[in-house]
Amino acid sequence: MQIDPLSANDFGARISGIVLSQLDQQDFKAIYGAFLKYGFIVFPDQALTEAEQITFGERFGALEFGALPLANQIKLEDGGYSEIFPVASQRMQTNLGNEAWHTDSTYWPVSSKCALLTAVKVPDEGGQTELADLRAGYSCLADDVKARIRDLSAYHSTQYSQAHDLGHYPDPRPGSLYHGEAYLRPLVKVHPETGVPNLFIGRHAFGIPGLSRDDSRALLQDLVEFVVSDPARVYQHQWRVGDTLLWDNRALLHRARPYDYAQPRVLIGTRVAGDVPSELAYYPSDPEAAAGRGGARTGTGRAQIQR
Numbered sequence: 001m002q003i004d005p006l007s008a009n010d011f012g013a014r015i016s017g018i019v020l021s022q023l024d025q026q027d028f029k030a031i032y033g034a035f036l037k038y039g040f041i042v043f044p045d046q047a048l049t050e051a052e053q054i055t056f057g058e059r060f061g062a063l064e065f066g067a068l069p070l071a072n073q074i075k076l077e078d079g080g081y082s083e084i085f086p087v088a089s090q091r092m093q094t095n096l097g098n099e100a101w102h103t104d105s106t107y108w109p110v111s112s113k114c115a116l117l118t119a120v121k122v123p124d125e126g127g128q129t130e131l132a133d134l135r136a137g138y139s140c141l142a143d144d145v146k147a148r149i150r151d152l153s154a155y156h157s158t159q160y161s162q163a164h165d166l167g168h169y170p171d172p173r174p175g176s177l178y179h180g181e182a183y184l185r186p187l188v189k190v191h192p193e194t195g196v197p198n199l200f201i202g203r204h205a206f207g208i209p210g211l212s213r214d215d216s217r218a219l220l221q222d223l224v225e226f227v228v229s230d231p232a233r234v235y236q237h238q239w240r241v242g243d244t245l246l247w248d249n250r251a252l253l254h255r256a257r258p259y260d261y262a263q264p265r266v267l268i269g270t271r272v273a274g275d276v277p278s279e280l281a282y283y284p285s286d287p288e289a290a291a292g293r294g295g296a297r298t299g300t301g302r303a304q305i306q307r
Helices: 025-038 050-058 090-097 134-139 143-149 158-166 213-228 289-300
Strands: 002-005 013-016 040-043 063-071 112-121 129-133 153-156 183-186 188-190 197-199 234-237 244-248 252-256 266-273
Touching (some): 002 025, 013 025, 025 244, 050 266, 063 112, 129 134, 134 213, 153 289, 183 188, 213 252, 244 252
Antiparallel strands (some): 002 013, 040 244, 063 266, 112 244, 188 197
16 A cells, blocks of 8 residues: 655545455555545545445445435436436536535534545546645634634535525425525534544535624635635545545535536545534434524525625
8 A cells, every 4th residue: 555645734645556445454444544644535546336435435434325426417227327417407506516615414413524436427627626624724724713713603504505606496305405404513623533623614604603694604705715725725636537535524625626517427426424422413303403494594595695
C-alpha cells in the first residue's frame, strides 16, 4: 500500500497498491487511519462493483444506503441504462442541488459519517467532485468570529436548500428527501473520533435561532465562502472511470460541478450512517421537532426565499 498526501496540510490522500475488494484487517486499519487524518481518500482504478462497494462501505459502519446510482440515468434490469433524465425532472433537480456546497444527510435525524462514490460513466468535460476542509476553515477563523459562532446552531432542511438554491418546491413526502422536517445542529462540531473542531455548515443550513432570517443567511453564506476562499482548503477530483472517492461527512463539504447534462454521468454511491451518540439531532417524535418543522415551513415558503 502506498499513501500519497495530496497537500502539505493533511487535506486528502491518494492510496494505491491495494485492491479494495480484497483488503485484510491490517490494510483496512491503515486506510481508516488515513481517512481520519486526511479527511478524504482517492482510490484510483478500483472499478468496484455494486456489491464490492457495499462490502467496503460496511467496514465503516451501518449503511444509510448502498450502491445507489447518483446519476442522470438509472440501471435497468438487463444491465443497461435508461434514457438521460430531463433537467426539469425532480431527480435532476435534486442532482443540480448537489452542485452547491453541502454535507450529506444533515437533513435526517442522524447525519452521515462518510460516503463513497465510484465512477461508472463520466462526461467529456466537467462533472468533477470538489471537497472543502471545514477543519482548516474553522482553524483560520478570526478569534472574534469563533467567539460569535461558538454557541450558535442552525436548522438543516432539503426543503430550504432546494427552494433557496433552485426555486424548486417539491411536495413534502414522509420517507423521501423532502420530508418536511428540519434538524438543529451546532455551527461548530467537535469530531467524535479525532477531537478536532470544525465548522458544520452548508446549503441545507438556515434559520439560526436568535438571529433574524437575513442575518442568519448572511452569516452562513459568509462562513461557507470563507472556507472555500483559500485554494489550499479545496480539492477538485477529475473523475476517471473506475475511481473511488471516500470522504468524511463530519469534517468536509463537497459539491458536484456542472457538465453537459445531455451526456451521461453515472456515479454509484454508498453512504454510511453516523453514530447516534455524536450524529443524532432528534427524531420527529421528539418535542424539539415541532420547532424544526415550523422553521422548515417558514424557511421554504416562496415569500420567505430571498436570493
